[in-house]
Amino acid sequence: MARQAKLDPSPDLLQDLIQHNFLFKGLDKSWLAAYLIDDQLVREKLFSGRPIYTAFRPGQSLDYLYVQLGGGPVIIRSTPLDRIVAMTYPGSCFGMRNLDFDFGGVCRTFPSLVEAYKTTDVVKIPVEAVKALHAESEDFRERYNLLFELREKFQYHLLNCSAYPPQAVASLLRALIYQERNLGSQPQANGSFLFDLPIDLIARACQLNHRTVEQVLKGMTQVGLLKAIKGSDNQGDVVCVVDPEGLKEVYGATRDKVSWWPLK
Numbered sequence: 001m002a003r004q005a006k007l008d009p010s011p012d013l014l015q016d017l018i019q020h021n022f023l024f025k026g027l028d029k030s031w032l033a034a035y036l037i038d039d040q041l042v043r044e045k046l047f048s049g050r051p052i053y054t055a056f057r058p059g060q061s062l063d064y065l066y067v068q069l070g071g072g073p074v075i076i077r078s079t080p081l082d083r084i085v086a087m088t089y090p091g092s093c094f095g096m097r098n099l100d101f102d103f104g105g106v107c108r109t110f111p112s113l114v115e116a117y118k119t120t121d122v123v124k125i126p127v128e129a130v131k132a133l134h135a136e137s138e139d140f141r142e143r144y145n146l147l148f149e150l151r152e153k154f155q156y157h158l159l160n161c162s163a164y165p166p167q168a169v170a171s172l173l174r175a176l177i178y179q180e181r182n183l184g185s186q187p188q189a190n191g192s193f194l195f196d197l198p199i200d201l202i203a204r205a206c207q208l209n210h211r212t213v214e215q216v217l218k219g220m221t222q223v224g225l226l227k228a229i230k231g232s233d234n235q236g237d238v239v240c241v242v243d244p245e246g247l248k249e250v251y252g253a254t255r256d257k258v259s260w261w262p263l264k
Helices: 002-006 011-020 029-033 127-136 138-159 165-183 199-206 210-222 246-251
Strands: 042-046 051-055 064-071 074-077 084-088 112-116 120-126 193-196 238-241
Touching (some): 064 127, 084 138, 084 199, 120 127
Antiparallel strands (some): 064 120
8 A cells, every 4th residue: 555655646647637538537536546556657748740559450459548638639540541530639538449458359440540630648548557447437437438439430420421522521520529529528618619620631531622621611601500710829720610400401411402512
């Protein structure tokens, strides 16, 4: 017990996890401190454009779960089309499908690159600590399972990215809204959803060119689905969805069914 008391993690880190991360939100701090030992946790700053790891390599698994505290998004890119098939924002985690534990033992697909699209702050939690928390806490188990479910449902939304640009972009936005709402990260106090979502990410997720994406976002803003953000340093990358329910109509639309899209 003396050794454990000496190595308790800093209160600031525990408080960050409890207040801001989906897996740990609301858990008792003293109980959590018994599992998250300071010298076993790794804090890292992941810089943009640098690979973090290659997911789903045959016979290989990770030693840590990545808890995202700030920055990002972190993306997963498939090959050879270089399509983005997952996005992780602060408040969530990534890497669970590559841990040799729980669903990670059977969740296998083709090798895919995981990278921070923008600088990201993470805490790496050893798999043994994740296993112990999973065994002891029903709340943790349910949340951990939901992370897998959300990954599958995100990719399901992307399957509905048709060649019709309005529907393709709406599919991605609906995927992000569904994900962030279930994680409890959003909506904002006014009911809107804010995403750091550069045009490049939308283009690669939806398999559209950049100019087409710009035109779709402009049309969505004109009809009140999105709102232009002003006064921010990265305002060009921020997408503000103010009518998430209205996106459903675009999401379910087929060719020629969106009146504001000029190209038939």
